[in-house]
Amino acid sequence: MSTAGPPQGANGPPQGGGVAPVAASRTAPLLALDGVGKDYAKVESRGGQLRLVWDLLRGHGAAHVFRALDAVSFTLERGASLGIIGENGAGKSTLLKIVASVIPPTRGHVTVNGRVGALLELGSGFHPDYTGLANIELAAALLGLGPDEIAAKQDEIIAFADIGEHIHDPIKHYSSGMVVRLGFAVATALRPDILITDEVLAVGDESFQKKCVAWMEEYLHDGGTLLLCSHSMYHIQKLCRRALWLRDGRTERYGPAMDVTQAYLAFHEEKSARSREPIDATVAATAGVYAVQSLAIAPGEMLAQGDTLDVRGEVYSPDGRTPVVLIGIVRADGTPIYGVATDMEGIAPNRMAPDRFAFSFTLPGLALLPGKYVVRAHAMDPEGVRLFDHVERSFVVTGASREMGFVRLPHRWHDRS
Amino acid sequence: MASARRGVVPAPPARVRDRALFANFFRRELKTRYLGSITGLAWAFVHPLVLLAVYHFVFTTVFRTERFGSESFLAFVAVALWPWLAAQEGIQRGATSLGGYAGLIRKVAFPHELVVYASVSATLVLQLAGYLAVLVALVAYGEPLHLTGLLIALPLWVVLGIAVIGVTLFFAALQVFIRDVEHVLMPALMILMYLTPILYPLKLVPESMRSWVAVNPFSWLVGRLRDALLAGNLALEWGDAVALAVALAIFFAGRWVFRRLSPHFEDFV
Numbered sequence: 221m222s223t224a225g226p227p228q229g230a231n232g233p234p235q236g237g238g239v240a241p242v243a244a245s246r247t248a249p250l251l252a253l254d255g256v257g258k259d260y261a262k263v264e265s266r267g268g269q270l271r272l273v274w275d276l277l278r279g280h281g282a283a284h285v286f287r288a289l290d291a292v293s294f295t296l297e298r299g300a301s302l303g304i305i306g307e308n309g310a311g312k313s314t315l316l317k318i319v320a321s322v323i324p325p326t327r328g329h330v331t332v333n334g335r336v337g338a339l340l341e342l343g344s345g346f347h348p349d350y351t352g353l354a355n356i357e358l359a360a361a362l363l364g365l366g367p368d369e370i371a372a373k374q375d376e377i378i379a380f381a382d383i384g385e386h387i388h389d390p391i392k393h394y395s396s397g398m399v400v401r402l403g404f405a406v407a408t409a410l411r412p413d414i415l416i417t418d419e420v421l422a423v424g425d426e427s428f429q430k431k432c433v434a435w436m437e438e439y440l441h442d443g444g445t446l447l448l449c450s451h452s453m454y455h456i457q458k459l460c461r462r463a464l465w466l467r468d469g470r471t472e473r474y475g476p477a478m479d480v481t482q483a484y485l486a487f488h489e490e491k492s493a494r495s496r497e498p499i500d501a502t503v504a505a506t507a508g509v510y511a512v513q514s515l516a517i518a519p520g521e522m523l524a525q526g527d528t529l530d531v532r533g534e535v536y537s538p539d540g541r542t543p544v545v546l547i548g549i550v551r552a553d554g555t556p557i558y559g560v561a562t563d564m565e566g567i568a569p570n571r572m573a574p575d576r577f578a579f580s581f582t583l584p585g586l587a588l589l590p591g592k593y594v595v596r597a598h599a600m601d602p603e604g605v606r607l608f609d610h611v612e613r614s615f616v617v618t619g620a621s622r623e624m625g626f627v628r629l630p631h632r633w634h635d636r637s
Numbered sequence: 638m639a640s641a642r643r644g645v646v647p648a649p650p651a652r653v654r655d656r657a658l659f660a661n662f663f664r665r666e667l668k669t670r671y672l673g674s675i676t677g678l679a680w681a682f683v684h685p686l687v688l689l690a691v692y693h694f695v696f697t698t699v700f701r702t703e704r705f706g707s708e709s710f711l712a713f714v715a716v717a718l719w720p721w722l723a724a725q726e727g728i729q730r731g732a733t734s735l736g737g738y739a740g741l742i743r744k745v746a747f748p749h750e751l752v753v754y755a756s757v758s759a760t761l762v763l764q765l766a767g768y769l770a771v772l773v774a775l776v777a778y779g780e781p782l783h784l785t786g787l788l789i790a791l792p793l794w795v796v797l798g799i800a801v802i803g804v805t806l807f808f809a810a811l812q813v814f815i816r817d818v819e820h821v822l823m824p825a826l827m828i829l830m831y832l833t834p835i836l837y838p839l840k841l842v843p844e845s846m847r848s849w850v851a852v853n854p855f856s857w858l859v860g861r862l863r864d865a866l867l868a869g870n871l872a873l874e875w876g877d878a879v880a881l882a883v884a885l886a887i888f889f890a891g892r893w894v895f896r897r898l899s900p901h902f903e904d905f906v
Contacts, residue, residue, distance in 0.1 A: 260904050269814045277897050321746035323903045348740065349669070361661040362745055363654065 248333045250414060250445050251296040251319065255328035257469075258314050259285035281326070288314045289469045291328070296414070301446040303460035303477055305453070305484055311469040312449050316416050319447060348392035352383065352402055355391055359406045373409040380431075381405035397425060404432055408439075415439065418449045433458065453481040453553065485553055510543045510599040511536045512611040513576070517595060525590060525619035525628075529583040533611070535599045537575050542568050544600040545579045546607070552592035552614065557626050563604040587628045590619040655748060662755035670759065685722075685767035686774060689715055696836070712780040715771050716866045717835045717859040720794065723764035724801050724855075725826050731756040731805035732812050733819050739906045749899045750892065753809045757802050765794055772866070783869030790865050793858060793880075800854075800884035803891035810898040813905050834859055854883060 261282030263269055272282055289311040296302055304312050317323050318330060346355045356377055360370035378387055381402045383394075391399060407415060415436075436459055440446055450456055456463055456477055463480035465473040473480050515533040523529060537543050548559035562569060562579065569577035579597075598610040621628075693711050734756035735742065735749065742749060776782050812818040833855045834842065842850050850856055857876065864870045 261901065273811065273814050273898065276901060277894065279897070317744075317903070322744060324900050346740065347665075347738070350665070354665075358661055361654075361657045362747060 249295040249331075250298045250300075250333050251447075252331040252333075253295070253319070253328065254293050254331070256289065256292045256315075256318060256325045256330060257287070257327035258289040258311075258318060258323065259326045260288050262286050287469055289318070289325075289466075292464075292466070292469075292471055293328075294464055294471075294474060296445060296447065298413075298445055299440070299443045300462065301440055301448065301460040303456035303463040303481070304447065304449040304466065305451070305456060305463055305481065306466035306472075310466040312466055313418060314469075315466065316418055316447065316449055319414075320416055346391050346399060346403065349390055351390055352381070352387035352394075355402065356406060359410070363410055377402075377405045377409045379405075380408055382428075397428070401428060404428075404435075408435055411439075411444070414445045414447060416447045416449075419451065453485060456481050508538045510538065510601055510608040512545075512597050512599045512609060515595075515597045515611045515613055517613045517615060521613075521615050522618060523586065523615060525586065525588070525617055525621060527586050529586050529595075529615070530580070531582070531595055531597070532578070532580040533597050534572065535569060535577045535579065535597075537577060540574050541602045542571065543577060543602060544604040545569055545577075546598040546600055547579075547581050548596045548598070549588070550594050550596065551626060552594060555626070557588070557593070561598075561600065561604060586617065588617045589621055589623055589626055589628060590617050591626070592616050655751060658747060659751050659755055662751055663758055666755050666759035667763070670763070682767055682770040685719060685764075685771050689718075689771055692718070692836075709780050711778075712775055712782050712867060713838070713863065714836060715775055716782075716790075716862050719764060719768035719771060720797055720858065720862065721830060721833065721835050721855065723761050723768070723794075724797060725830065726764065727757045727760040727798075727801045728805050728808060728826065729819070729822055730760055731802075732808040732822055735809055735813055735902065735906055742902050742906050749902055750806060750895055753806050753895070754802060757798070757805050761794070761798050761801070768794075782866055784866075785871065786862075786865035786867075786869055788865075788871055789873075790862055792877075793861060793865075796877075796881050796884045797858060799881075800887045803884070803886075803888035806888075806891035806895040810895040810902075813898070813902050829853075829855070854880070 259281065261272055261276075262284040263272055264284055265271075268284075275282055292311075292315060294302065304315060306312050314323075318325050321330075321332075347358060350358060353374075356374060357370055360373075381387070381398075381404075383398050383401055386394065386398060387402075391402075394402070433455065436446060436448075440459065446459065448456065448460055460477040462475065463477040464471060465480050465484050473483055513534040513536050515531070518530040518532075519527065531547060535543050535545055544561050544563045546559060546561040549557045551557060569579040572578050592614060593616070594612045594614045596610050596612040599608045600606060601608070689711070692714055696714070697710050731753050734752050738749075738752045741747070772782060772784065772787075776784060808818055808822060832850060833853055834850060839847060839850060839856065839860070857880065861874075861876070861880075
């Protein structure tokens with residue numbers, strides 16, 4: 221496969237890299253990125269723009285750059301689905317723009333086998349002053365369709381978007397959810413070779429999200445190719461077979477979606493755990509906050525289904541009043557399972573010293589199903605209103621159960637045998 | 638999978654796509670210019686006629702420009718003023734046209750120059766319509782005009798359009814990076830208008846400065862238009878070929894600059 225050809229179209233000469241459309245073939249991947257990097261020009265001084273324009277005209281790169289993306293490589297086969305994850309500013313949007321040919325890469329090569337014009341980012345390409353209908357026409361024109369061709373698809377788009385009479389209003393009066401609805405509807409009607417979506421699922425309401433996810437699943441089932449950028453690991457795991465984790469513009473990890481998303485979650489857990497160690501008493505005293513001083517779980521970090529879990533610890537009170545302790549159990553991904561506070565059940569932690577209180581809590585016959593969990597202890601003011609700080613300990617429940625969910629609920633089958 | 642290709646829209650060649658996109662932008666440009674006004678498209682014809690009436694009043698009643706000799710001042714100005722207004726408005730609007738498409742430029746891959754083409758074409762088409770309306774009105778008024786001169790004048794408009802697009806591509810690309818461009822353009826074009834023999838004949842310019850005024854390509858265009866429409870001279874000249882070559886050179890130079898800078902628009906627009 222050749223990537224040496226100059227980029228076509230009117231977007232200018234190659235700037236060290238380029239997007240090379242290559243004749244479609246059955247075996248070649250639909251999309252291949254090879255060592256792709258992107259530098260953004262930085263204008264630092266007041267006369268900087270003049271200098272920048274002069275540098276660009278001479279064919280030099282900009283003198284001062286910000287490296288947004290570096291050495292990113294992956295391939296996407298027809299029918300594949302790739303999730304892009306990473307923190308804000310990690311380079312996700314830049315990567316998607318390069319794939320969609322909106323910007324040329326500064327380094328490396330992008331090879332697209334097939335229809336470059338069909339690369340589409342959801343909800344984008346809408347002109348704020350155009351009405352919904354006019355934007356449908358514009359989206360069609362961006363794909364090279366005439367107004368008559370899109371007319372055939374128009375009813376389908378309007379039905380999917382389901383925004384009623386607003387279709388005749390300018391887009392600038394739409395809510396962000398409505399824009400995404402329309403964007404998604406256009407994408408569904410035009411069925412691009414590669415669907416590129418950047419955080420679209422985060423905007424729509426619950427029922428529309430479900431509709432979108434259902435549509436994407438069907439699209440993937442029908443052989444569509446998906447590039448999904450999302451902060452929701454749930455959506456990535458549900459829709460993508462592989463995932464790419466970007467960190468500061470570089471590939472941190474690339475592989476099966478489950479592995480990469482778990483590594484990403486673990487990274488964040490670790491990062492936040494560092495801040496969830498007990499606060500030093502002198503620090504708490506200076507800040508005047510209620511703080512969990514210690515937290516321990518027994519029998520340990522590994523326990524079997526049905527074991528008894530003991531949780532005990534100490535809380536600091538800056539004014540000597542008895543604080544409220546809230547204990548919660550959450551899944552490793554943060555899904556809450558159960559939580560209860562001392563004041564809900566008329567319990568008071570035991571005073572050990574004028575400003576120290578101890579608590580002890582037992583969960584007999586642990587009903588949690590096998591998996592990784594976290595127990596959290598929160599310190600609250602005596603009124604049980606303000607949450608000050610929390611400390612957590614993680615534990616793993618082992619077992620070979622094939623039951624689903626988080627918790628075994630008491631149950632009984634009624635069979636006649 | 639058999640159903641895999643269901644509903645897939647066949648990919649059109651880039652040229653077909655660009656044409657559809659240009660048509661969409663062009664229609665949009667026409668619409669937005671007259672959408673807000675009550676008179677709508679009629680304004681395109683009313684505006685030039687009103688302007689001409691004002692100039693007529695100022696230059697024949699107030700200033701009394703008898704020194705022009707036997708020529709009718711009204712026809713003399715009208716023939717040259719509209720091409721200038723078209724060029725001026727085309728450059729000014731076109732230079733800032735990319736800003737209106739910022740959302741698109743940031744998110745979608747398409748040739749950015751189509752925006753400039755659409756903006757300038759819309760201006761030129763509307764101004765040309767106004768020009769024709771004025772010429773017809775003047776003939777009906779009894780002014781000595783040779784409408785056969787349009788055989789020369791219309792191709793000259795095409796040459797003008799090519800040059801204006803080239804100039805506009807240059808300034809539009811620059812405007813993305815340097816916001817001062819639009820503020821410099823307005824007075825610069827105003828000065829250039831008065832340095833061009835539009836409201837006065839070249840022969841009134843002092844001998845010593847005449848060659849400086851004549852070197853302005855627009856002076857040539859103005860003279861050529863008057864020659865065709867006022868004198869009815871339909872002969873082609875070598876200068877026509879030179880003008881076309883110069884216009885094409887301006888166009889390609891402007892496009893070169895534009896294409897050099899356009900990959901970086903996304904970050905600055």
